[in-house]
Amino acid sequence: MRIWTMIFGLFAVAATATASAQDLTWRKDIQPIMTAKCAGCHGANQPGFDEWNVKRVNDKSLAPRLDTYAFFMNHVVWPETGAIMRRLDDGKGAAGGKPGNMYSFLGADDAERAKNLQTLKAWLGEGAWNLNRWQKRGDTPGISKEQLDKIKAKY
Numbered sequence: 001m002r003i004w005t006m007i008f009g010l011f012a013v014a015a016t017a018t019a020s021a022q023d024l025t026w027r028k029d030i031q032p033i034m035t036a037k038c039a040g041c042h043g044a045n046q047p048g049f050d051e052w053n054v055k056r057v058n059d060k061s062l063a064p065r066l067d068t069y070a071f072f073m074n075h076v077v078w079p080e081t082g083a084i085m086r087r088l089d090d091g092k093g094a095a096g097g098k099p100g101n102m103y104s105f106l107g108a109d110d111a112e113r114a115k116n117l118q119t120l121k122a123w124l125g126e127g128a129w130n131l132n133r134w135q136k137r138g139d140t141p142g143i144s145k146e147q148l149d150k151i152k153a154k155y
């Protein structure tokens, strides 16, 4: 019995590890995470990117709407390039890095947060998890065309 449990477990791990940007979609894999973990603050009642961008000047704690593909991608590609990555990063990439301030919402515990982060990264595409902004800031260069090319993010 135990051996079968182990074999099944190994298959399950292999299947997760090989899920790639090709198989994952916004509709099937990402929107459910957003609905479960983020929509309480980033749902349909919040202003979409342009409105939010105007209003946030006077309201620093205003959360943008992130529950549709288009609004979400405004914070991945342009104009808020890399915002999703900076806010959701677990801080383990850069030496001495801190997790982004939205990372804690990704799950109830470390395991769930890690799993959802992995799904998001795989969906965006290999090498697409870049924290760069559109413009250079300090020592961090602006995003490159090569980095942008990595974004797959299938709808």
Ligand code: HEC
Binding pocket: 034, 037, 038, 039, 040, 041, 042, 060, 061, 062, 063, 064, 066, 075, 080, 083, 084, 087, 088, 101, 102, 105, 106
């Ligand atoms: C308890 C409410 C709350 C939850 C839950 C929440 N957020 Fe936020 N989020 C905010 C608020 C408020 C802001 C604006 C203030 C700030 O920038 O920190 C924000 C800002 C952001 C930004 C920055 C947008 C930009 O371009 O600067 C991103 C990205 C983001 N959230 C992603 C998420 C994701 C993804 C989730 C789910 C895993 C999530 N948030 C869950 C309240 C929340």
